[in-house]
Amino acid sequence: MDGNGRWAQRRRRPRMIGHRAGARAVNVCIDFCLRRGIGALTLFAFSSENWGRPEEEVGALMKLFLNALEREVDELHRRGVRVRFIGDRERFAPAIRDRMQAAEALTAANQALDLSIAASYGGRQDIARAARALAVEVAAGRLRPEDIDEAAVAAHVALADLPPPDLFIRTGGDHRVSNFLLWQLAYTELWFTETLWPDLDETLLQRALDDFAQRERRFGLTGEQVAQAGGAA
Ligand code: FPP
Numbered sequence: 001m002d003g004n005g006r007w008a009q010r011r012r013r014p015r016m017i018g019h020r021a022g023a024r025a026v027n028v029c030i031d032f033c034l035r036r037g038i039g040a041l042t043l044f045a046f047s048s049e050n051w052g053r054p055e056e057e058v059g060a061l062m063k064l065f066l067n068a069l070e071r072e073v074d075e076l077h078r079r080g081v082r083v084r085f086i087g088d089r090e091r092f093a094p095a096i097r098d099r100m101q102a103a104e105a106l107t108a109a110n111q112a113l114d115l116s117i118a119a120s121y122g123g124r125q126d127i128a129r130a131a132r133a134l135a136v137e138v139a140a141g142r143l144r145p146e147d148i149d150e151a152a153v154a155a156h157v158a159l160a161d162l163p164p165p166d167l168f169i170r171t172g173g174d175h176r177v178s179n180f181l182l183w184q185l186a187y188t189e190l191w192f193t194e195t196l197w198p199d200l201d202e203t204l205l206q207r208a209l210d211d212f213a214q215r216e217r218r219f220g221l222t223g224e225q226v227a228q229a230g231g232a233a
Helices: 004-010 015-036 048-052 055-078 094-107 123-139 150-154 202-214 223-232
Strands: 040-047 081-086 113-121 167-170 189-192
Touching (some): 004 015, 048 055, 055 094, 081 094, 167 202
Parallel strands (some): 167 189
C-alpha cells in the first residue's frame, strides 16, 4: 500500500493525512474483494523495517491502527470477513495486541473473505521463523533433517492454510517486492502501478484483474503443457 506520504506531500499536507486517506482506500479494496468473490486479501500495512521511521510518524500510525481496529471490526464481522494479523505482534503496545486478538477471535469462523493484515511483518523474518520452528522439531526428535522439504517449510510460514497468492499489486510506482511474503510469492503474478495507494479505486483494481486474466501461468512448464492441461480440465 505504497504512496500515502507522497499523496499528502502533493497536497502540501502532513504525511499522516496520506495515511488516513490510505485507510479509506483499504475499505475500497475490501469492498471490491467482497463484491467480486475474491477469497483472500493480504494487505502490507507496516513492515518490520517501518519501525525505523520518525517516532512521530510511527506513533501516529499506531493510533490510526488502533482507531481502525475499534471502528471497523464489527462491520467487517457483520460482512463475514475473517480478520487475522501476520508479523511480529510482540512489538506492538498491549492495547493494540489485545484488539488484534479480539478481532481474530470474533471473526474466526467467517468465510466471505480471508483478510490478513501484515503488521510488523517481514518476509525474511517469516522464513527465519519457519526455519527455527523446524529446528525445534528436529531438536526434540520429532522430525528428521532429511524430512525437511518445501512442504515442511510451507507449513510453517505465515498464511500456511491459504493457497499461495495469485496476484500481487503494488501501488506508488516502485517495482519491487520489499520483503513481502517472499516464500509465498514464488509463482504469484506481479502488477505495478504509478497510482498512489490513497487514489486506489475500483477501476484500477479491475484493470489489475483484467491484466491478470491475460497472463499465462506456466509454473515452470511449457506453454504446450499448460494448454494441454487446460484442455483436459
Ligand atoms: C506506505 O506508504 C504506507 C504505510 C507504511 C502505512 C500504511 C497504512 C495504512 C494505509 C493505514 C491503515 C491500514 C490498516 C490496515 C488499518 P508510504 O508512507 O511509504 O508512502 P510514500 O512512499 O509516498 O512515502
